[in-house]
Structures are given as structure tokens and as C-alpha cells.
């Protein structure tokens with residue numbers, strides 16, 4: 001996939017919603033989608049950081065993005081439906097949805113993880129991606145073709161000690177992907193997949209592996225061929241799959 005070379009207008013005239021757009025992979029993906037023609041709806045909590053991404057896209061000559069400061073930890077169905085309604089109202093369409101926002105506490109034995117921590121982990125990493133997708137589905141169905149990408153995690157795929165509720169929530173995304181693809185059926189214009197980035201130099205990796213030099217890791221930009229492939233028409237036949245950027 002590192003050799004995948006998307007056309008410069010791959011996402012022209014498309015609207016893509018990105019959660020976690022203020023930092024890390026979500027930020028880099030927002031910039032990459034805009035460079036390839038997409039109008040990006042930027043979602044995260046920190047308005048100042050969203051504004052910085054907004055400015056970067058505009059300065060690079062990309063289509064003017066939209067900002068949606070929003071907290072996925074406290075969202076309910078009504079709030080998510082209002083959000084989807086605002087996207088439809090302001091941007092008129094939705095062709096893609098990348099779920100990159102996440103909550104991570106620390107690597108800890110299960111015996112020390114609390115119910116409150118698990119509830120927050122499930123809420124941001126599994127329930128919000130499900131409920132936001134559900135709220136956006138009517139808009140996504142109106143597109144000629146639409147792509148939903150959940151961001152998985154290696155330890156959700158191959159569980160290891162200490163990854164606890166974070167990995168359990170991430171593994172749920174893979175199950176959700178398969179159930180949803182099955183329900184949508186072979187003729188669906190909406191495709192749903194999970195992408196597992198593997199080790200990437202972001203703040204998450206600095207927290208989980210503080211001893212690892214970022215110079216030994218791929219950078220978010222290195223993974224963009226995967227993100228662009230899944231968001232654009234070249235992946236029309238990919239449905240219900242979990243793909244690993246670094247198997």
C-alpha cells in the first residue's frame with residue numbers, strides 16, 4: 001500500500017467528517033483529505049487546535065473546512081443527530097467518516113482498572129463511533145458511495161497484558177464492522193471498514209512506549225496512502241474488513 005498513489009483530485013467535491021481531527025493521525029488525515037480535494041468537517045474538543053488545522057488547510061489552498069467542537073465522551077443520541085443535521089445543513093452532504101478520536105488512560109493490569117475507567121473507555125472508543133455512524137447513516141446513504149473507517153488497535157486484534165479496556169473497546173470495533181457490513185449487504189453504497197495503524201510516532205505512542213525513539217517509528221504521513229485508499233473510490237469493493245497498515 002505504501003506504493004499506492006492516489007490521484008490529486010481523489011476526494012474532489014466530497015465531504016469527510018474526521019473525529020480526533022485536532023491531533024495525531026486524525027489531524028494528518030484531515031490535511032491529506034483536504035490536499036486531495038475534500039471539504040473536511042473537523043471534530044474534536046479543543047477549539048484552538050481545530051482552528052490551527054483549519055488555518056493550515058486554508059493556507060495550503062484546500063477547500064474551506066468546517067469545525068465542530070464536540071465532546072464524544074458525553075454525547076447522546078440527540079446531540080449526535082443534531083451534529084449530523086448541522087453537517088447536512090452546512091455542508092449539504094457526507095461522503096466519508098473517519099473515526100480517529102480515542103481515549104487512553106495508561107497500560108495497567110486489569111485488577112487495577114476501575115468501572116468508571118471502563119465506562120469512559122467504552123464510551124469514547126466504541127459507543128461513540130457506533131452512535132455517530134448511526135446518526136450519520138441517513139446522510140451517508142445519500143452519497144453515490146460513502147466510506148466509514150473505524151481506527152482499530154493492534155492489541156484489540158492481538159490482545160496483550162495491560163491493554164485492558166482500551167483493547168477490549170478497540171476489538172469491539174472489528175466486530176461492529178463485520179456486523180454492520182453484513183447488515184448493509186453486498187449492494188450497499190456505504191462501506192464500513194476498520195484500519196489498524198500499528199506503531200506510529202504520536203503522543204499515544206510516546207505514552208505507551210516512552211523508551212522508544214520516535215525516529216524508529218513510522219510517522220502519521222507515512223500511513224496516509226492507507227487512509228486515502230479507504231476514503232476514496234479505489235476501495236469501492238472493500239467492505240467489512242479489518243486492514244493492518246503494518247501487519
Ligand SMILES: NC(=O)c1ccc[n+]([C@@H]2O[C@H](COP(=O)([O-])OP(=O)(O)OC[C@H]3O[C@@H](n4cnc5c(N)ncnc54)[C@H](OP(=O)(O)O)[C@@H]3O)[C@@H](O)[C@H]2O)c1
Pocket residue numbers: 019020021022023024025026043044045046047049070071072073074099100101102103124151152153154196197198199200201202203204205
Ligand atoms: N499512535 C499510534 O501508534 C496508534 C496505534 C494504533 C492505533 N492508533 C489509533 O489511532 C487513532 C489516533 O491516535 P493518535 O495517536 O493519532 O491520537 P492522539 O494524537 O492522541 O489524538 C487523539 C484525538 O482524539 C481527540 N479526542 C479525544 N477525546 C475526545 C472526545 N471525548 N471527544 C472528541 N474528540 C476527542 C483529541 O482531540 P481533543 O483533545 O481536542 O478532543 C485528538 O484530536 C486512535 O483511535 C488510536 O487508537 C494509534
